[in-house]
């Protein structure tokens with residue numbers, strides 16, 4: 222039987238395309254309208270007003286044209302030329318105003334869509350920045366994130382275009398319909414009916430596209446990944462060293478062919494739907510025109526009226542097509558926006574979402590914005606005199622076995638505690654749990670007898686500095702790379718230099734062409750690269766700069782040269798005096814100086830004690846220590862005997 226405590230969280234999972242029902246459409250469009258108003262109220266209202274002028278304004282030239290035609294037919298050769306010329310000029314003027322309004326509306330459209338794009342991507346970032354780290358372990362979350370990011374980039378633009386086309390078409394349809402109603406009211410509903418098949422086709426076609434792209438998401442992510450490997454500096458050298466470019470390129474081409482094939486099938490299905498709808502709509506429109514002709518032929522309608530009515534019916538037909546193009550865009554965007562809304566709702570109860578902070582400027586000390594505490598948060602202790610871990614069990618979402626099982630340990634404030642063990646024994650996982658990046662499925666973490674497992678992780682992390690094995694290399698200035706350890710006071714250059722000195726990075730950073738202002742990473746103009754060990758010193762400086770009372774160092778010297786490593790550990794106690802240090806290392810020479818050592822094996826604590834205790838116990842630690850020490854001793858002379 223599976224352990225319920227270990228069952229994976231399913232909040233971010235969505236394996237089937239969500240269903241869009243007809244009755245949900247108004248709500249969805251309402252939601253889309255809300256999004257537009259929240260993102261760009263002024264721009265949207267201005268564009269809508271201009272479109273209204275462009276649309277409704279059409280009624281005047283149509284009616285004016287009919288009046289002019291009437292006069293011409295009645296008066297014949299004796300028509301009042303000047304009056305008619307003036308009337309004609311007025312109609313032209315009105316058409317000019319309509320044209321101008323439409324042109325201005327179109328020119329503002331790009332700005333509107335950019336604002337929408339920013340707003341929608343901002344909501345995606347709200348989720349990406351606040352959701353529990355564990356979700357990043359789940360393929361389904363990445364599928365949703367990929368779709369949401371794509372939707373946020375494309376669909377709001379599509380939405381504004383759809384809304385714009387629809388508003389303008391509805392306004393001008395209303396204008397023409399009013400003109401037509403003045404001639405023969407019956408013709409209005411008859412003509413509007415021709416729009417119904419187009420409307421349904423748009424709905425169906427949008428759904429077909431969404432379903433196809435939903436199915437393609439995992440393959441598309443793989444395609445993006447391959448593109449990333451083939452185009453980023455990080456991977457470029459290994460791709461060349463192993464001659465992988467052709468092989469990876471072929472895989473990318475294969476995925477692209479598969480995508481293209483699916484897109485072709487989808488395009489054919491959508492074309493069939495469109496053709497059928499247009500045929501039906503055309504037949505309906507033709508019938509109305511036939512009716513107008515019949516009415517004119519039987520004398521039920523005056524010739525001038527019939528001419529104006531036929532023009533209005535034809536114009537209405539064109540407008541209905543434009544309206545349908547608008548609804549097509551809306552219906553195409555609707556399922557993607559629903560999907561996006563679902564994703565945005567994953568943001569953990571943060572309402573309003575945390576705003577991006579103001580970046581620090583020299584001479585100013587901004588307040589660090591605190592994200593609102595999550596609903597499950599309760600007041601947590603700021604630090605600890607004794608940290609206790611009780612029976613911690615943790616399994617990664619994709620892991621078959623728990624990475625940690627019933628782990629218990631203690632760390633006293635101010636102590637240096639080391640974690641050792643073979644690869645995969647769970648050291649980094651324990652470090653991640655102690656830095657509150659993941660929540661255990663079972664067990665507790667206690668700060669002086671207070672269980673902090675359910676406390677707000679952001680606040681707890683405020684007092685913790687972590688240097689990961691796979692630390693980040695920020696392509697920013699050297700000073701920023703260090704200062705981001707506590708970005709709120711990144712402009713405190715004296716502290717930045719102090720931290721760099723402590724990590725042995727000062728000399729190398731000061732010697733760069735622009736000193737601490739030098740850009741790291743050659744991908745940007747003027748940037749320079751550092752060696753692996755130099756990057757690690759910078760990352761270590763970042764951890765020191767945080768000045769947190771609890772510091773977790775996961776293989777902090779893995780790429781340091783022997784002298785730098787020796788120096789660091791010699792100074793560690795002085796550098797971090799009064800702080801609590803959790804040190805993960807495979808280098809037993811450095812581990813032995815810890816106050817207490819925990820040995821992990823297969824996710825469990827195999828043994829613990831001081832170096833001397835563990836050596837006399839003759840267990841796993843003694844075995845690994847002796848093995849490593851033997852490597853430094855002279856090999857036994859071979860018996861040549």
Ligand SMILES: Nc1ncnc2c1ncn2[C@@H]1O[C@H](COP(=O)(O)OP(=O)(O)OP(=O)(O)O)[C@@H](O)[C@H]1O
Nearest residue numbers: 358617619620624643644645646647648649650651
């Ligand atoms: N994100 C992950 N998803 C699934 N399993 C993982 C993940 N990260 C680690 N594991 C697994 O969890 C176990 C513990 O890994 P962990 O990284 O904690 O080991 P470690 O002791 O730090 O190893 P190393 O000495 O190689 O750094 C391993 O079996 C590993 O395969």
